[in-house]
Amino acid sequence: MRGGHQQFEFRASFSDLAEGLDILHQSIDRLRQATGRPADDRPLMLFETALGEIGSNVLTHGRPRGTAEPIDYALWFDEGTVVASLTDSGSPVQDHLAREMPAHDREAGRGLAMARSLLDELGYERDGGMNRWRLVKRL
Amino acid sequence: MALEVETHTADNGITVVAATGRLDVAGAPMLKEAISEVVKNGPPRIVIDMEGVSFVDSTGLGSVISALKQIRGSQGELRLAAPNQQARVVLELTTLDRVFPYYATVEEALTGF
Numbered sequence: 001m002r003g004g005h006q007q008f009e010f011r012a013s014f015s016d017l018a019e020g021l022d023i024l025h026q027s028i029d030r031l032r033q034a035t036g037r038p039a040d041d042r043p044l045m046l047f048e049t050a051l052g053e054i055g056s057n058v059l060t061h062g063r064p065r066g067t068a069e070p071i072d073y074a075l076w077f078d079e080g081t082v083v084a085s086l087t088d089s090g091s092p093v094q095d096h097l098a099r100e101m102p103a104h105d106r107e108a109g110r111g112l113a114m115a116r117s118l119l120d121e122l123g124y125e126r127d128g129g130m131n132r133w134r135l136v137k138r139l
Numbered sequence: 140m141a142l143e144v145e146t147h148t149a150d151n152g153i154t155v156v157a158a159t160g161r162l163d164v165a166g167a168p169m170l171k172e173a174i175s176e177v178v179k180n181g182p183p184r185i186v187i188d189m190e191g192v193s194f195v196d197s198t199g200l201g202s203v204i205s206a207l208k209q210i211r212g213s214q215g216e217l218r219l220a221a222p223n224q225q226a227r228v229v230l231e232l233t234t235l236d237r238v239f240p241y242y243a244t245v246e247e248a249l250t251g252f
Contacts, residue, residue, distance in 0.1 A: 017164070017165055018141065018165050021161070021163060021164070021165055025161070025194065040224060042224075045224065045225050045228070046228065048194070048225075049194075049196070049225060049228065049229060052163060052194065052196045053196055053197055056163060056164040056196055056198060059164075060164060101233060101234070104204075104234070104235060104237075104238050105204065105208070106204070107201035107202075107204045107205050108197070108198070108201050109197075110197040110200065110201075110233055111196070111197040111198075114197055114229070114232055114233065117232060118232070
């Protein structure tokens with residue numbers, strides 16, 4: 001945070017599932033505190049929900065089998081917009097933008113569809129053997 | 140916070156499974172295990188008390204769907220109680236609020252069950 005113009009930046013690397021999820025949620029708590037938003041701020045809650053979906057996908061699938069390559073995470077807020085990036089070295093993700101919400105009795109497969117509908121922008125690119133996710137929401 | 144699950148029986152014989160923490164990809168197995176234990180003991184009527192659940196993700200939601208399948212497969216019934224705002228958003232976004240009846244409090248969920 002600097003002066004009257006609200007800015008926030010957070011960076012971390014992690015490889016463990018539980019640790020990574022804790023860090024993602026802690027980063028949102030810090031953003032909430034830094035920007036003076038209430039605990040029930042709905043736009044930030046929707047962003048956190050999307051971040052949890054992409055974060056858990058990356059932590060679960062985002063590393064080559066048998067390796068513990070760290071995942072790089074950055075969160076920043078500027079001019080009323082929050083952006084998160086997650087970078088992993090797992091296999092390419094196919095057709096992620098086309099995935100629809102599954103039937104009610106399906107136990108899995110909702111994460112990407114949820115994230116897409118909760119964000120203003122969900123970006124994915126494959127770059128140099130890395131998956132780069134970008135989550136954007138105007139708060 | 141990792142998920143913690145406690146189970147107790149209410150006065151009318153309904154089993155209340157109370158979860159505390161994040162019902163996410165890390166916590167979902169704990170809920171599944173708790174429901175499986177209850178189902179072993181006969182046709183279950185279960186209320187999942189979500190008052191202490193701070194956050195639900197799609198995998199956590201999947202564990203509730205799994206619970207519903209197990210319970211209905213045993214001729215039982217399931218109700219959700221006290222989901223917070225975030226959990227209600229997730230239920231509505233996925234339209235699973237049409238599948239799971241949820242109640243504002245555990246007391247309401249137990250009434251007439």
